[in-house]
Amino acid sequence: MGHLDGRIALITGAGRGIGEAVARYFAAEGARVVVNDLGVDIDGTGADASVAETVAASIRADGGAAIANTDDVADWDGARRAVASAVDGFGDLHVVVNNAATERNLGLVDMTEADFDSVVGVSLKGTFAVSHWAARFWRERFEAGERVDRSLVNTASGSGLLNPLPTQTNYAAAKAGVAAMTLIHALELGRYGVRVNCSSPSMVRTRLTENVAGMPQPRAEGFDPTAPVTSAPLVAYLATAECGLTGQVLSMRGSTVLVNRNWSKGPHLSKGEELWTVDELAAALPDLSPDDPFQTLAAALDGALGSRLGEEGRAGVRRMVDAALDAAAAGRG
Incomplete structure (x- = not known):
């Protein structure tokens, strides 16, 4: 028996990196998986439908259940179709993992409007759009009398929460926004039996980070703390029907899980009811x-x-x- 037996999950950006690792882990734990990926380059350009299908086919070859979806989550109707693909393909939807992301790293003076909009469109708007359509479906099922645990798992980043990095105005702002949406949506969707949490992986080796100075090479043996699969068990736990957590933003690095507590208050000054000069x-x-x-x-x-x-x-x-x-x-x- 797997921890996700009977669960149906839509995972965005699941054709490579962390998303692929999560999709494979979910399938191994018994979930039926929609592998969503447009197959774009790191900067969001291009498209390759074979990326999603390759992962889905591999999962099926290993005895799992998976279908591919190539809708663009940054497109409002594309996000709706991605959610519908799970319902049409498997009959329901219990879990959404919002993982899709792109990068266009440039300083403020060199970043164009298109650079900003493209990255924010995938990470922030894409998370919002997929979450919106999933929540609409879940509200409909709840009002029809169903009482089933549903789970949204968003994806933030250390760049945006703990150490916003130069050249990542777009990416860091989007990921910080995803964390904020997590808390809001946890409060809003509880009435429908939906839990909302966020995983924030750090120092994971993917095509977005493999050229970062100091990123270790893959380990041939033993535990590899920078492998994409290190994020998968936490996301899987948050997706289980037995998990009671909601409104949590959890950083994951290697085998270390850290609870984030928003912006924390520091030392303060006050003049009471007098105006400062x-x-x-x-x-x-x-x-x-x-x-x-x-x-x-x-x-x-x-x-x-x-x-x-x-x-x-x-x-x-x-x-x-x-x-x-x-x-x-x-x-x-």
């Missing part, structure tokens, strides 16, 4: 010891990649950021 704030705010974003980034990268940026100070981190921005702009041509 600019001079008073200029004198008082430095005493609160606000975080330096350069040092915060250095600490995050040192921990993830084993670098020693923290020892180089603010100037060293600025040089690294400037070099990354220049390289991204040069790559655009």
